[in-house]
Amino acid sequence: MTYNILISDPLHKEGITPLLNHKDIHVDIHTDLTSEQLVAKIGSYDGLLVRSQTQVTKELLEHARNLKIVGRAGVGVDNIDLDAATERGIIVVNAPNANTNSAAEHTMAMIMALSRKIPQAYFALKNHQWDRKNYVGVELKNKTLGIIGLGRIGTEVAYRAKGQRMKVFAYDPFLSPEKAEKMGIAFGTLEEVLKTSDFITVHTPLMKETKHLINEEAFNLMKPGVQIVNCARGGIIDEEALYKAIISKKVAGAALDVFEKEPIHHHVLLELPEVIATPHLGASTVEAQKNVTIDVSEDVVNFFAGDVVRNPVNIPSLPLDTMNKLAHHLTLAEKLGTLLIHLTEEAIEEISVIFAGDLSDMEVSAFTRRTVRTILRRHLGPHVNEVNALYLAKKRGIIIHQGKTSEKNDFTNLLTLHLKTTSGTGCISGTILNGLGARIVEINGYRVDIIPEGHIVFIHHTDQPGVIGRLGSLLAEYNINIATMQVDRSDVGGDAIMVLKIDRKIDIHVVHEIQAMMEINDVKAIDL
Ligand SMILES: NC(=O)C1=CN([C@@H]2O[C@H](COP(=O)(O)OP(=O)(O)OC[C@H]3O[C@@H](n4cnc5c(N)ncnc54)[C@H](O)[C@@H]3O)[C@@H](O)[C@H]2O)C=CC1
Numbered sequence: 001m002t003y004n005i006l007i008s009d010p011l012h013k014e015g016i017t018p019l020l021n022h023k024d025i026h027v028d029i030h031t032d033l034t035s036e037q038l039v040a041k042i043g044s045y046d047g048l049l050v051r052s053q054t055q056v057t058k059e060l061l062e063h064a065r066n067l068k069i070v071g072r073a074g075v076g077v078d079n080i081d082l083d084a085a086t087e088r089g090i091i092v093v094n095a096p097n098a099n100t101n102s103a104a105e106h107t108m109a110m111i112m113a114l115s116r117k118i119p120q121a122y123f124a125l126k127n128h129q130w131d132r133k134n135y136v137g138v139e140l141k142n143k144t145l146g147i148i149g150l151g152r153i154g155t156e157v158a159y160r161a162k163g164q165r166m167k168v169f170a171y172d173p174f175l176s177p178e179k180a181e182k183m184g185i186a187f188g189t190l191e192e193v194l195k196t197s198d199f200i201t202v203h204t205p206l207m208k209e210t211k212h213l214i215n216e217e218a219f220n221l222m223k224p225g226v227q228i229v230n231c232a233r234g235g236i237i238d239e240e241a242l243y244k245a246i247i248s249k250k251v252a253g254a255a256l257d258v259f260e261k262e263p264i265h266h267h268v269l270l271e272l273p274e275v276i277a278t279p280h281l282g283a284s285t286v287e288a289q290k291n292v293t294i295d296v297s298e299d300v301v302n303f304f305a306g307d308v309v310r311n312p313v314n315i316p317s318l319p320l321d322t323m324n325k326l327a328h329h330l331t332l333a334e335k336l337g338t339l340l341i342h343l344t345e346e347a348i349e350e351i352s353v354i355f356a357g358d359l360s361d362m363e364v365s366a367f368t369r370r371t372v373r374t375i376l377r378r379h380l381g382p383h384v385n386e387v388n389a390l391y392l393a394k395k396r397g398i399i400i401h402q403g404k405t406s407e408k409n410d411f412t413n414l415l416t417l418h419l420k421t422t423s424g425t426g427c428i429s430g431t432i433l434n435g436l437g438a439r440i441v442e443i444n445g446y447r448v449d450i451i452p453e454g455h456i457v458f459i460h461h462t463d464q465p466g467v468i469g470r471l472g473s474l475l476a477e478y479n480i481n482i483a484t485m486q487v488d489r490s491d492v493g494g495d496a497i498m499v500l501k502i503d504r505k506i507d508i509h510v511v512h513e514i515q516a517m518m519e520i521n522d523v524k525a526i527d528l
């Protein structure tokens with residue numbers, strides 16, 4: 001099987017070596033396609049690698065009938081329609097750790113160039129003007145740098161600014177003040193940061209919540225003479241409000257690496273002498289480009305090899321050693337889901353996944369995804385995967401519960417699935433026994449002990465003499481050997497179940513013959 005990968009933005013040549021060296025991967029590089037050409041081409045690709053330029057829109061993804069992975073060689077994924085990718089089961093991976101230094105260094109370069117008006121002075125000198133009057137700057141020492149978004153890049157900027165003897169004051173609603181304190185960074189509300197800073201730099205992602213975070217209202221709160229830096233994303237700062245704030249002299253200067261619409265050739269902000277700018281160069285260093293490309297290429301290779309991807313964006317990421325630890329439990333979740341969905345055929349209303357014992361200390365959402373994927377595949381087909389399972393369940397109005405409990409019924413770990421359908425409920429539990437592997441231990445309230453693999457026949461019947469004998473004879477007639485048999489009943493003469501493991505796949509007409517035996521209410525043949 002060959003996987004076709006399209007690279008549609010310029011990537012580091014050496015960085016793509018993991019892809020080029022892979023015998024099952026074929027790489028095409030087309031970095032000058034129009035969006036129409038990309039739409040026309042994308043259908044034949046299994047993977048797409050981009051930077052910030054290619055717009056991975058819903059429309060593009062609708063034409064991407066074979067696409068399984070989008071790799072973003074960088075951090076920001078605002079050029080990728082994540083909902084559309086998730087709905088189609090396309091995993092998105094990025095390279096969040098490889099350009100942090102470069103972006104932080106570029107931010108510092110912009111702060112220093114801004115404070116000393118270096119680009120303006122250089123431009124004047126190039127135009128033969130020896131002007132020492134108009135380019136008087138301000139020192140950074142003892143000035144307050146407000147950092148909005150104290151993630152990877154914001155934190156690195158903070159450390160570098162401290163090296164310039166600046167006071168650093170940060171705002172990040174998702175970081176605890178204790179964590180900021182541990183980093184030795186003063187922490188405040190957005191309003192406090194806006195009101196007290198001499199320089200303000202933004203380092204959040206661009207999302208609904210951060211679009212125009214720095215707007216007219218925010219500029220009104222700032223100190224007169226404040227200087228603004230944006231090396232994160234155009235759109236976090238409202239460009240119109242910034243323009244007005246510069247014209248009114250509220251803002252003394254701005255350094256912009258990014259713009260609301262890119263690329264730009266003319267922009268009203270660029271007409272202002274207070275504005276210095278670079279064309280989205282924050283990550284444009286040899287080191288960052290090589291490393292982001294290696295990271296994302298390796299994840300594409302991991303993905304096609306069926307290994308854990310390190311930097312997924314639209315599913316939760318788990319460290320490799322945790323995934324290795326969970327591997328047996330994930331297989332168990334899949335087997336339990338397969339068995340349960342065969343036993344409970346009607347339209348699903350609710351799926352509950354309950355963890356007990358050892359499992360309740362672990363990050364368990366991976367089990368929920370695997371379970372829901374397995375169950376929905378039975379109804380919706382093979383396009384359901386771990387990326388889109390929860391999304392598709394929600395879209396169909398299926399309620400998903402994920403719970404933890406201390407009740408583990410003498411097992412060190414227990415995974416229980418409940419399924420509520422339009423006509424009833426089903427429940428199944430399994431465990432991983434130390435040294436012995438996986439076991440199904442309960443089905444619909446009946447205690448069992450089944451190794452979840454091979455050919456299983458599940459029979460729901462009425463407890464009465466002779467059933468087992470007749471069933472044995474029927475199977476013998478068809479030369480079907482019973483490997484193990486488990487029987488349990490609610491009470492004497494009441495509801496009972498039988499779970500047989502047989503040595504070969506059973507034909508459907510034999511299932512019908514068993515069904516036709518008077519006492520047997522329900523027969524299911526399931527291959528695990
Ligand atoms: N100019 C360039 O070439 C580059 C730009 N970037 C941009 O920088 C952004 C940040 O990158 P990283 O630091 O690696 O990401 P990160 O995820 O480590 O940090 C983002 C931080 O923003 C915080 N945040 C989210 N919403 C916020 C809000 N409403 N107010 C304040 N803080 C908020 C988050 O809690 C997080 O700590 C990227 O999303 C990307 O858009 C990244 C690399 C290069």
Ligand SMILES: O=C(O)C(=O)COP(=O)(O)O
Pocket residue numbers: 051052053073074075076077099280281282283284
């Ligand atoms: O990594 C990011 O978020 C960046 O903005 C870098 O963008 P680029 O890959 O240089 O187009």
